[in-house]
Amino acid sequence: MRLTTFILGAAAGGGFPQWNCNCDVCRLAWAGDPRVKPRTQTSIAVTTAPNESSSPGDAPFVLINASPDLRQQIVATPALQPRGLRMSPIAAVVLTGGEVDQTAGLLTLRERGPFALYGTAGTLSTLAANSIFGVLAADVVPRKAVHPGSPFALPGGIEAELFLVPGKTPLYLEGDNPELEAETDANVGIELRANGARLVFIPGAARLTAAMATRLAEADVVLFDGTLFSDDEMIAAGAGVKTGRRMGHMPVGGPDGALAALAGLGRRRILIHINNTNPILIEGSPQRRTVEAAGFEVAEDGMRIDL
Numbered sequence: 586m587r588l589t590t591f592i593l594g595a596a597a598g599g600g601f602p603q604w605n606c607n608c609d610v611c612r613l614a615w616a617g618d619p620r621v622k623p624r625t626q627t628s629i630a631v632t633t634a635p636n637e638s639s640s641p642g643d644a645p646f647v648l649i650n651a652s653p654d655l656r657q658q659i660v661a662t663p664a665l666q667p668r669g670l671r672m673s674p675i676a677a678v679v680l681t682g683g684e685v686d687q688t689a690g691l692l693t694l695r696e697r698g699p700f701a702l703y704g705t706a707g708t709l710s711t712l713a714a715n716s717i718f719g720v721l722a723a724d725v726v727p728r729k730a731v732h733p734g735s736p737f738a739l740p741g742g743i744e745a746e747l748f749l750v751p752g753k754t755p756l757y758l759e760g761d762n763p764e765l766e767a768e769t770d771a772n773v774g775i776e777l778r779a780n781g782a783r784l785v786f787i788p789g790a791a792r793l794t795a796a797m798a799t800r801l802a803e804a805d806v807v808l809f810d811g812t813l814f815s816d817d818e819m820i821a822a823g824a825g826v827k828t829g830r831r832m833g834h835m836p837v838g839g840p841d842g843a844l845a846a847l848a849g850l851g852r853r854r855i856l857i858h859i860n861n862t863n864p865i866l867i868e869g870s871p872q873r874r875t876v877e878a879a880g881f882e883v884a885e886d887g888m889r890i891d892l
């Protein structure tokens with residue numbers, strides 16, 4: 586049995602290119618420049634396949650987060666398409682937070698298809714407070730609260746564990762003075778284990794804690810927050826007024842960025858949740874070369890990881 590992961594989408598909220606953006610990076614994508622590949626918003630699908638060469642076959646799939654692009658992602662991924670009349674292989678969805686780009690795809694999963702929905706108590710209470718998610722009827726889509734730090738079983742023989750990651754509450758729930766590096770159950774990472782293989786997925790992190798570093802050191806694959814290359818990137822691009830840290834994301838570059846913090850942790854390191862202003866999206870850019878020289882990969886839609 587293998588642990589197989591499909592990168593359904595690798596972009597941050599808004600996707601790449603973003604519908605209303607003509608920044609230096611989006612402009613290349615709108616023009617069809619071969620140095621950039623469009624990306625949908627971040628979500629991954631995991632499953633257990635009998636062996637490396639086989640297709641996932643009958644094994645169920647678990648989605649980690651449900652992006653607004655989920656329908657498009659299913660269309661692009663044959664393994665996620667129905668296997669019979671009203672019979673989807675998607676057996677569960679696990680949420681690592683309640684942001685729009687983590688939850689809006691749940692609305693695509695209405696139509697009374699059964700699956701289990703997992704999240705922290707905080708994230709599930711965020712959903713419960715939004716009546717539109719009532720389209721997922723409780724008798725068809727049970728909601729299961731899981732405690733960070735407590736392993737739980739997912740369909741297909743996958744063991745999972747949520748863990749606290751410094752971050753902030755979803756943007757639409759922010760007050761005037763949000764806490765930016767709080768370790769609450771509003772923002773978590775997830776470790777997925779099967780047959781001794783370990784994959785860790787952290788789409789948003791304000792910083793790397795010692796506990797996270799210990800966990801990542803043991804991982805075969807780390808999928809980590811690559812939202813912005815530099816903290817003031819959106820301001821410099823004229824695309825926003827917030828720093829990365831204000832949005833709950835540590836930068837990729839710089840002395841306190843992800844490249845430095847994750848050096849040597851995990852066997853394979855892949856940046857994901859990449860904002861459309863981030864020049865690492867451009868193959869051959871100085872920032873992309875910096876990332877690659879540090880031993881990191883840049884996630885793209887359609888990547889498959891077999892462990």
Ligand SMILES: [Zn+2]
Pocket residue numbers: 602603606607608609610611612824861862
């Ligand atoms: Zn842009």
